[in-house]
Amino acid sequence: AAFPAERTAILTGAASPRGIGRATAHYLAERGWSIGIIDLDEAAAQAVAAEIAEQHGVAAAGAGANVADEAQVRAAFDALEPQLPPLVALVNLAGVSSPDPYLEVTPDEWNRVIAINLNGVHYATRRAAETMTANGVGRIVSMSSISAQRGGGTFSKTAYSAAKAGVIGLTRSVARELGRLGVTVNAIAPGPIDTDIMGGTLTEERKAAMSADGVLPRIGSPRDIAAGVAYLISEDAGYVTGQTLNIDGGTYMH
């Protein structure tokens, strides 16, 4: 089906002020996308949507949901879709870090991280795919991490790594099933990005230490990731599916 001129991207996890999601929502709105935001805090999601509508003159709406709860995710899509142009793109950004060493990880911590970082991607992907396959066009992009590819080596450890590796497997498998129905499905594996997900631990010293590992002499910015998302959900990326795009300053080459 044709790629509609008036179209919406729904982003999960786009309400945090210095996060990748909010920066990506602005970047996409600047390029004409209408925006739906799903985040834990309904008021925060709606505030970011209002700021986007005002600054970029596109339609925007926010809804509250815990992505680890499938009924809440479905209710959020049901609330957003009638307020916005046709849903063409889903960007899965909602996620939590988890620095617990493997020998200290509790069952609750393990389940929390898998529930948000992997099950949450599945629930939103599944719901978005229903609309997209009915329309015959769609783009899905989910945040994985270099942590999945390199076996940690980042702030977060095994539970996070396992969930983010799951995102890559889910991406490839769903890409295979939905390709003939008009939907592409890709992942992005960011390296260290300057946001608050590491609990405000990113001092200048720590940033320098983290970038020592990469080919490029800095850590990443939310805008670096936003530009990758914009490409992968564009009409022109229609021949790219099942891929994991590393945006990591050359930390992991494959």
Ligand code: NAD
């Ligand atoms: P962030 O903490 O700034 O933003 C995460 C967002 O997800 C927040 O708005 C938060 O409210 C939301 N969220 C958390 N749990 C949720 C839940 N259960 N339901 C709904 N929303 C929830 O983090 P960020 O750095 O912008 O990270 C965005 C994504 O990129 C995450 O998936 C993260 O794992 C991934 N990532 C980040 C980095 C990095 O270095 N910052 C590196 C690799 C991958």
